[in-house]
Amino acid sequence: FSSEKYGVKRKSFGVLQPRDIDYFKSILGEDRVVTDESDVLPFNIDWIKNCRGQSKVVLKPKTTEEVSKILSYCNGKRLAVCPQGGNTGLVGGSVPVFDEIVLNFNLMNKIISLDEISGALVCESGCVLENLDDYVRERNLIMPLDLGAKGSCHIGGNVSTNAGGLRLLRYGNLHGSVLGLEAVKADGTVLDCLRTLKKDNTGYHLKHLFIGSEGTLGVVTKVAIHCPALPKAVSLGFFGVENFENILNLYKRAKTSLGEILSAFEMADNGSVSSTVKNLKLSNPISDYPFYVLVETHGSDETHDSEKLSRFLSEGMESGVIVDGTVTSEPAKMKTIWNIRESIAGAGLVEGYSFKYDVSIPLRNYYDLVELLRDRLKDHQAKVYGYGHVGDGNIHINVIVPEYTKNMYSMLEPYIFEEVAKLKGSISAEHGVGFRKPQFIHYSKDESALQLMKDLKKSMDPNGILNPYKVLPD
Ligand code: FAD
Known part of the structure; x- marks a missing residue:
C-alpha cells in the first residue's frame, strides 16, 4: 500500500x-x-x-x-x-x-455540443480524449492536445492535470484552450463557468483554479474547449542525430525553416528507442543512432509542407546535424513512427520497475540530468533513459531497475529535484504533483506561493475532503 x-x-x-x-x-x-x-x-x-x-x-x-x-x-x-x-x-x-x-x-461521457464555426466543443468530463478527437475530426477539427494515453485518459483528467502532450508547442496549453468549465465544489455547490467565449474578462478567471489543481479544489464535470482546424496536410520526419548539441541546433533551425507549420519537436535517446522497439517488438524505420528527433508539421498544402520538411532533412544532412532520416506523409507510416515515441512511457514496465520523472529544464541543460544520473547509478543495475518534448523544455526520465527498492528510491529522490532546482527548472513539467511529489514542491514553489495555495484550499474545501495527501505538503 x-x-x-x-x-x-x-x-x-x-x-x-x-x-x-x-x-x-x-x-x-x-x-x-x-x-x-x-x-x-x-x-x-x-x-x-x-x-x-x-x-x-x-x-x-x-x-x-x-x-x-x-x-x-x-x-x-x-x-x-x-x-x-x-x-x-x-x-x-x-x-x-x-x-x-x-x-x-x-x-459522464456525453458530447453536449460542437460549434463547427468557432470550434467550441462542450462535453462531459469523462469523455475519452481519443473519442473526442475522432468526433471532431469527422467535422474537420482536432483536439488541441494529444498524448500517448489518449485512448484512456479523460478530458476532465486532462484539464485537472493541465496535461501538455505532443503538440503543446503548436496549440498551446490548456489554460489557453479551455474556454470554460463546470465544476462541483467540495460542499456540493455547482459552479457554472461553462462559457464558450474566447474573450470574457468579467472579473477573476475562475476556470484556471481547476486547470491543473488535480482534483484538490473541486471536481470538473463539464468542459468547453477550443478545437483548432484539422490540418489538411500532415508530414512527419524521423531523424538520427549524433549528439544532444545537434538536437538543439536542429530545433533552432526547425523554428526558422518550418516556422508556422511546425507542430511537434520531440527527442528520444538511443536507450529509449531501442528498448521500446525491443520490448514491444516494433520496428525502427532508421538505423541505430545516439539520439532520435521526431519533427511533425501541420499545414494546409501537402506538396509545399512535405517539400519544406524534405528540404529541412537534406539541409540537416548536408551540414552533418542529421545523420540519417526519413520523411513521410503516409498515415500508416506516420502512425508507426508516432507509436514508437508514444510507447516509450510504458515500454520500460516490461523490463522491471520504472521510476519516472517529468521535469522542465532550460534547453541548454536539457539532457544534463540523464548523464548525471547515469554516472550516479553506474554501480547499480539501472538503465537511465531520456526523452521528451524539446519544444517545451520538458524531458521525461525513466530509470528502469529490476524491482523497486528503498535504496534506489533514496538514490534518486530528492537528488533529482535538487539538481532540477539548481538549474531553475520545474520538478513537474506536465504530470502534476499528485501523491508522489508534495514533499518536493518547495523545490519549485516559494513559501509565499505555497501559502496562497493552502489558503485557496482552505477556502474552497475547508474540511479537506477532496483528494487528501495530494499536491499540498502538510
Ligand atoms: P487520472 O489519472 O484519472 O487523474 C489525474 C488527476 O486528475 C488526479 O489527481 C485526479 O484526482 C484528477 N482528476 C481526474 N478527473 C478529474 C475530474 N473530473 N475532476 C477533478 N479532478 C480529476 N501527461 C501529459 O501531460 N503529457 C503527456 O504527453 C503524457 N503522456 C502520457 C503517456 C502515457 C502512456 C501515460 C500512461 C500517461 C501520460 N501522461 C501524459 C499522463 C496522464 O495521461 C495525464 O496526466 C492525463 O491528463 C490524466 O488524465 P486521466 O483522465 O487519466 O486522469
Whole structure:
C-alpha cells in the first residue's frame, strides 16, 4: 500500500458505514456503487503500479446533480473523496491512499455540443480524449492536445492535470484552450463557468483554479474547449542525430525553416528507442543512432509542407546535424513512427520497475540530468533513459531497475529535484504533483506561493475532503 511504502498517516476523516453505501445506492442505484473487493481493486492501483490505495467503494455518477449530492453528503460526513478520470496519471494522484471514496467519471461521457464555426466543443468530463478527437475530426477539427494515453485518459483528467502532450508547442496549453468549465465544489455547490467565449474578462478567471489543481479544489464535470482546424496536410520526419548539441541546433533551425507549420519537436535517446522497439517488438524505420528527433508539421498544402520538411532533412544532412532520416506523409507510416515515441512511457514496465520523472529544464541543460544520473547509478543495475518534448523544455526520465527498492528510491529522490532546482527548472513539467511529489514542491514553489495555495484550499474545501495527501505538503 502507498501509505506504508511512503510512510503516510491517515487523517481523521469519517469511516465509511453501511448507511453511507445505502445513501449512495439511493441516488445512483445498485449498479453504479461498486463495493465488491475484486471490482474495486483496479480503481485502487495506478497506471505504473507504483501506488495502491485501500478504497472500499467506487461511485460512478452520470450527472452533475449526482456528483453534487455525493459531495455534499461526503462533506457533511467528512468522508474523503478521490476524483478519478481515466487513471493514467503518473504521480499517484488518481488513486486513493487510504480508504477515500473513488469518484469515477467513466459514465459522464456525453458530447453536449460542437460549434463547427468557432470550434467550441462542450462535453462531459469523462469523455475519452481519443473519442473526442475522432468526433471532431469527422467535422474537420482536432483536439488541441494529444498524448500517448489518449485512448484512456479523460478530458476532465486532462484539464485537472493541465496535461501538455505532443503538440503543446503548436496549440498551446490548456489554460489557453479551455474556454470554460463546470465544476462541483467540495460542499456540493455547482459552479457554472461553462462559457464558450474566447474573450470574457468579467472579473477573476475562475476556470484556471481547476486547470491543473488535480482534483484538490473541486471536481470538473463539464468542459468547453477550443478545437483548432484539422490540418489538411500532415508530414512527419524521423531523424538520427549524433549528439544532444545537434538536437538543439536542429530545433533552432526547425523554428526558422518550418516556422508556422511546425507542430511537434520531440527527442528520444538511443536507450529509449531501442528498448521500446525491443520490448514491444516494433520496428525502427532508421538505423541505430545516439539520439532520435521526431519533427511533425501541420499545414494546409501537402506538396509545399512535405517539400519544406524534405528540404529541412537534406539541409540537416548536408551540414552533418542529421545523420540519417526519413520523411513521410503516409498515415500508416506516420502512425508507426508516432507509436514508437508514444510507447516509450510504458515500454520500460516490461523490463522491471520504472521510476519516472517529468521535469522542465532550460534547453541548454536539457539532457544534463540523464548523464548525471547515469554516472550516479553506474554501480547499480539501472538503465537511465531520456526523452521528451524539446519544444517545451520538458524531458521525461525513466530509470528502469529490476524491482523497486528503498535504496534506489533514496538514490534518486530528492537528488533529482535538487539538481532540477539548481538549474531553475520545474520538478513537474506536465504530470502534476499528485501523491508522489508534495514533499518536493518547495523545490519549485516559494513559501509565499505555497501559502496562497493552502489558503485557496482552505477556502474552497475547508474540511479537506477532496483528494487528501495530494499536491499540498502538510
Ligand atoms: P487520472 O489519472 O484519472 O487523474 C489525474 C488527476 O486528475 C488526479 O489527481 C485526479 O484526482 C484528477 N482528476 C481526474 N478527473 C478529474 C475530474 N473530473 N475532476 C477533478 N479532478 C480529476 N501527461 C501529459 O501531460 N503529457 C503527456 O504527453 C503524457 N503522456 C502520457 C503517456 C502515457 C502512456 C501515460 C500512461 C500517461 C501520460 N501522461 C501524459 C499522463 C496522464 O495521461 C495525464 O496526466 C492525463 O491528463 C490524466 O488524465 P486521466 O483522465 O487519466 O486522469
